[in-house]
Amino acid sequence: MTIGIIGAGSVGGTLGTGWAGKGHSVLFGVRDPSASSVKELLGRAGASAKAGSATDAAACDVVVLATPWDATQSAIQSAGDLKGKVLLDCTNPLLPDLSGMAIGTTTSGGEKVSEWAPGTRVVKVFNTTGFGNMANPIYGTDRNTMLYCGDDSSAKQTAAELAGDLGFDPVDAGPLTQARLLEPLALLWITLALKQGLGLNIAFKLMHR
Amino acid sequence: MTIGIIGAGSVGGTLGTGWAGKGHSVLFGVRDPSASSVKELLGRAGASAKAGSATDAAACDVVVLATPWDATQSAIQSAGDLKGKVLLDCTNPLLPDLSGMAIGTTTSGGEKVSEWAPGTRVVKVFNTTGFGNMANPIYGTDRNTMLYCGDDSSAKQTAAELAGDLGFDPVDAGPLTQARLLEPLALLWITLALKQGLGLNIAFKLMHR
Numbered sequence A, B: 001m002t003i004g005i006i007g008a009g010s011v012g013g014t015l016g017t018g019w020a021g022k023g024h025s026v027l028f029g030v031r032d033p034s035a036s037s038v039k040e041l042l043g044r045a046g047a048s049a050k051a052g053s054a055t056d057a058a059a060c061d062v063v064v065l066a067t068p069w070d071a072t073q074s075a076i077q078s079a080g081d082l083k084g085k086v087l088l089d090c091t092n093p094l095l096p097d098l099s100g101m102a103i104g105t106t107t108s109g110g111e112k113v114s115e116w117a118p119g120t121r122v123v124k125v126f127n128t129t130g131f132g133n134m135a136n137p138i139y140g141t142d143r144n145t146m147l148y149c150g151d152d153s154s155a156k157q158t159a160a161e162l163a164g165d166l167g168f169d170p171v172d173a174g175p176l177t178q179a180r181l182l183e184p185l186a187l188l189w190i191t192l193a194l195k196q197g198l199g200l201n202i203a204f205k206l207m208h209r
Helices: A010-021 A036-045 A054-058 A069-079 A109-116 A131-135 A153-165 A176-194 B010-021 B036-045 B054-058 B069-079 B109-116 B131-135 B153-165 B176-194
Strands: A002-006 A025-029 A049-052 A062-065 A086-089 A121-124 A145-150 A169-172 A202-208 B002-006 B025-029 B049-052 B062-065 B086-089 B121-124 B145-150 B169-172 B202-208
Touching: A002 A010, A002 A054, A010 A025, A010 A036, A010 A049, A010 A062, A010 B131, A010 B153, A025 A036, A025 A054, A036 A049, A049 A054, A054 A069, A062 A069, A069 B109, A086 B109, A086 B153, A109 A121, A109 A176, A109 B069, A109 B086, A121 A153, A121 A176, A131 B010, A145 A153, A145 A176, A145 A202, A153 A169, A153 B010, A153 B086, A169 A202, A176 A202, A176 B176, B002 B010, B002 B054, B010 B025, B010 B036, B010 B049, B010 B062, B025 B036, B025 B054, B036 B049, B049 B054, B054 B062, B054 B069, B062 B069, B109 B121, B109 B176, B121 B153, B121 B176, B145 B153, B145 B176, B145 B202, B153 B169, B169 B202, B176 B202
Parallel strands: A002 A025, A002 A062, A025 A049, A062 A086, A086 B121, A121 B086, A145 A169, B002 B025, B002 B062, B025 B049, B062 B086, B145 B169
Antiparallel strands: A121 A145, A202 B202, B121 B145
16 A cells, blocks of 8 residues: 655654554655655655655555645645545644634633623533443543633632542643533544444543653 | 532433532532432432522532533523632533534534545544654553544545554544544644643543443
8 A cells, every 4th residue: 555645744754654664655745855854754764655746645545634734725736636535634723823723613612601601610521421431430440531621720620629529530621712622522422422333431531651 | 518510410410429429518400309300319319419499509619510502501590690600511512413513613624625625535534643642652551542534434444554553543433524523632632732731742542341
């Protein structure tokens, strides 16, 4: 299987290096294949990797899109005909300052609740997992992570203690606007459990090393 | 600490039972405190729990909102004055058929990419974690989960194999519209790593039991 990677930054470079190490033929589609950064990358990736144009990458069996969001549309256009291709999209439509998503995610239930209950210290919490995990958040020797967010630190501390009381591993996810991220995570859990057939005994753990 | 829970369904009931078991005073704020389902809940929750009105729940030290989304605004209104309260919001603005979020999440980069590259078989993948984890997705005896979504099953199988090649545990998250959930998950990882100070050596694992 040949793999064409459009974008040779941290993500594209790491993926390509990993796959080349597994014996896949990797082609990095870049603006300047003779650039020193590309040569360095090819040195790390080894003999199974080479560099070419975005069009060369688009000719591979599998095409990987690993561009910054604002370069994505033009990268697709410069790749030429992609019809029928398996296109692995690794991009994320992030605002440059990471303050939110550039498209698609504009508000949250948590912010609505705060608006509907003015003057309260809202913490978004206990929304990202099912009640079975709330009854028992222990998975063998691991604990279900409970992410929470809000704008009042003492209210958040209360939420964290109450999560810990139930056996969760509480993790502060930031200000209340982060509910824009925790609520989609809830629907992700729900759809994995109910629509993808994984069942209710699944839970996210944030690992550290 | 007294805890008032607005909504005595699966989530509110489970949380309240858990906290009552830890010795907290719990009050379930319900429409009809003498309903048989409420009596049954109180039997499970034990002596530290009682039932009352939404206003009674709102008078507790901590107020927990555990209502279906479409009942949330009216529940807040019926609770009366909540100023200064710690309000733990466990709600999620889900569409009733779980096909998406009712507010706030309307499209995704993955869908845009599919629109910009017509005829391709797009898989959203390798977007939810950092390149350090792509280079090494192993955490002790655990593996970083790689969620992916798309509308073409063979393209998804390719994505899963390529994720497995790198050491990830690949998990099918459903159709391409699920990119609306995977992209916010990416920003959650990024903000936990960079803004909440947890650093880059963190990763999500989907646990099973």
